[in-house]
Amino acid sequence: MQNFYINKDTPTKISEKNIYDIYCDNYDSIHYLFIEFQFSWLQQAYRALGDLDKYNIIVFLYKENFSELNEIFKVKSLNEFYISPRFDLERINIIEISKKLRISKETTRRKILELQKDGVLIKNKKTITVTLKAGLLQKPENTINSFSKILQYVSYLLHKEKKVKKYYEKEFFIKKIKERFTQILAIFLDYQINYVLVRKELANNDSELFFIAGCLMYNQIMFLKKSQNKRHYQKEWIDEVFYIGNKKGINAMTISELTGIPRPTIIRKLKILLKQGDIFKDDDNLYYMTKGKFVSNLNKLRLNNIKELSTTISKINNIIFFS
Helix, strand or coil: CCCCEEECCEECCCCHHHHHHHHHHCHHHHHHHHHHHHHHHHHHHHHHHCCHHHHHHHHHHHHHHHHHHHHCCCCCCHHHHCCCCCEEECCCCHHHHHHHHCCCHHHHHHHHHHHHHCCCEEEECCEEEECHHHHHHHCHHHHHHHHHHHHHHHHHHHHHCCCCCCCCCHHHHHHHHHHCHHHHHHHHHHHHHHHHHHHHHHHCCCHHHHHHHHHHHHHHHHHHHCCCCCCCCCCCHHHHHHCCCCCCCECHHHHHHHHCCCHHHHHHHHHHHHHHCCEEECCCCCEEECCCHHHHHHHHHHHHHHHHHHHHHHHHHHHHHHC
């Protein structure tokens, strides 16, 4: 097994396999942090613009800008980038955004027009300009802080299991991410965009429907977290979510409060999920996810995500320690 340090001052790369093995061996504890991170991301996204697709467009444009900087080997720290976060993208058009974000061309065009009216984007012939206002929507401090909790915990587990000689706390990762902000965010946002899009497809390519279903899943996962059983092997974890016992559903108003989505929209979307057999409503008008088609497909993605997230963490760790 590869060591993270040959000696105190000479690091060597931590492999994706090492992180994958740690993730599988400590699945429940890492995954709770990850689920909390993802739910917080969706809350922030919806509350920023009241529209997840528009938020995804902005995030995609940031990722493209960061990737362009990487291509010319230019790295900006968080402070350097936000001196003037306004930037131009000349190689991006509506067709490409539509294809990459799996939104129809008509919807993409409409969303971009709305973002223009909001002053977030400026479209001039073949150039799209992301304005200062967009930078305020992203709240990178929140994302960096939340993701650094995951990096810290992985570092703790690697150290605990003697895979590495030193444990690094959250503040260390926050500092390093801020120092190589555009380089690391290009990797993270590429992962995050794909994570959201493939799950959105399970909900009829409806962002709000996916967020509502995700809210119900989040509620049931939090009940599992509070349970007495603290070891849930990754393959059986989804069964534990549904059979934990004494779990309590949530009503439409609570879903609205948690997501920020208006209650009438919540009720309309819940009817779709009920018709599809993906949720259940009890006599107290409380809603639960059931093991329908949505959850079965989501579970396959969950298992694949162990490798995808391990790869992303490995890449970010290696930039932090070797750049």
